[in-house]
Amino acid sequence: CIQDNDFNIGSNRKQIVRDYFKPRDGWKFVRGADATMDTYKKFIAVTNRCHNRGCDTKQVKAFFESYIRQSEDITDGELYRMLDDWMKLFQSINKKIAAVKTAAKNVQTHLKTTSSKFSSTTKSMCKKNKTCDKKSVKALSYLRIPVSSSLKAVKALSNIPAAADSAAKTITPIQAVIYDLLENRLPQPDTERAINLIMDGTIESLRQLTLGFYIVESLPIVADRLKKQIVPIGALTKHGSRGSAALKKLDAVLAKNWKNNKELGKVRDGFITIQSTIKQKLRNPLIKLNKELKSLDDALNKFQLRKKRLELSTGGTTYRRWTENSFIMPCKITIDEYFTVDGFTEKYSYPAFQPCEYGPDTINLPNHQIPWIRWRFI
Structure with a gap:
C-alpha cells in the first residue's frame, strides 16, 4: 500500500553500511543481497514447507540460487578477488621456483x-716444495682451509634442485583447490546441504542466509589444506640462509689482498689465481641464486596463510526503515444550526465529515537485514 502510493521510505542503511562494515580488528566484510520483505516471504514459504510437510527440493534450490545470484558483493567482491590474487601469486611462485632451480644448477x-x-x-x-720456503708452505696450508670451507658450503647447496622439484609439485594441487572455489562462486546450490541446514535449525533466520554459500563451508577447509601444501615451498626458501652463509665465506677469501706480498712469489700468484677464479666463476652465480631465493621468499610472504590462519564467520545486521507522511483523513465535526419559529429559537446539532490533515508522523516499517561474511588472518 505504501509503495503503491509512492510514499518516501527512509532508512539508516547508509549509516549501518558505513559504520558496521568498516574494517576493524583485521576483519574484512562482504555483504549478501539485502534480505527484504520479499526475501522474507519467500524464505518463510520455504522453511514452513520444510518443517511442516517436508522440503520442496525445487523450491529450496530456486530460493538459494536466486539469492546467491543477487549477492554480487560476495560473488564479485573482495573475498573472491583475494582468491584471484592467490591464483596469480602461485603462478608467479611457480616461475620463481623454476628460476631457483636453474640458478642452483648453474652454481x-x-x-x-x-x-x-x-x-x-x-x-x-x-x-x-721446490719453489716454496717454509713461509710459503705455511701460507698455502693456511689458504686451503678457508677456500675448502667456502667450496664445501657451496657444495652443500647441491640439494636445492631436488628441493625445488618438491616445491614445484605442490603448485598444481594448490591451484586446483583455489580454482574449485573460483568456479563455484555461482554454483547450482547444494540443495541437500541447504535442506539439512534448514532442518537442523542452522538456518532459521535471514541473518544466516550466507551459510548457503559454497565458499563459507569450503574456504576454511581449503585454507587448512593450503597451509600444509606450501610447506615444501617454505622449505625451499630456507636454503637462502645457507646461500648467504656460503657467500660470506667466499667474500672472506676474496677480502685478502695478496698483490703486494712479494715474499711469497709463486704461491702468491697462485692465491691471486684462485681468488680470480672464485670471483669470476662462482661468486656471481651464487649471488644470482641468493637473489632468486629471496625473491621466492618475498613472494611466499604475500600469501597470508604462510604465517597465519584463516578465521571466517557469518552473520547479519539490521537496518531500520520508516516513512514520514501526512494523510488526509475524514474528520467528524458537529454543526450547529438555529431555527426560529413564532419567536421561538431552537438549536439543532448534527454530525458532518470534512477532510483533515493527519501528521506528519513517523510510521515504522519492518526492518531489513544485511547478511554478511567476514574473515581475517590471525
Missing part, C-alpha cells in the same frame, strides 16, 4: 670449474 656447474682450478693451482704452487 654447481661453476663450482666444478672452480674446484678443479683450485685443486690444480694448489698442486702446482709448491710441487715437491
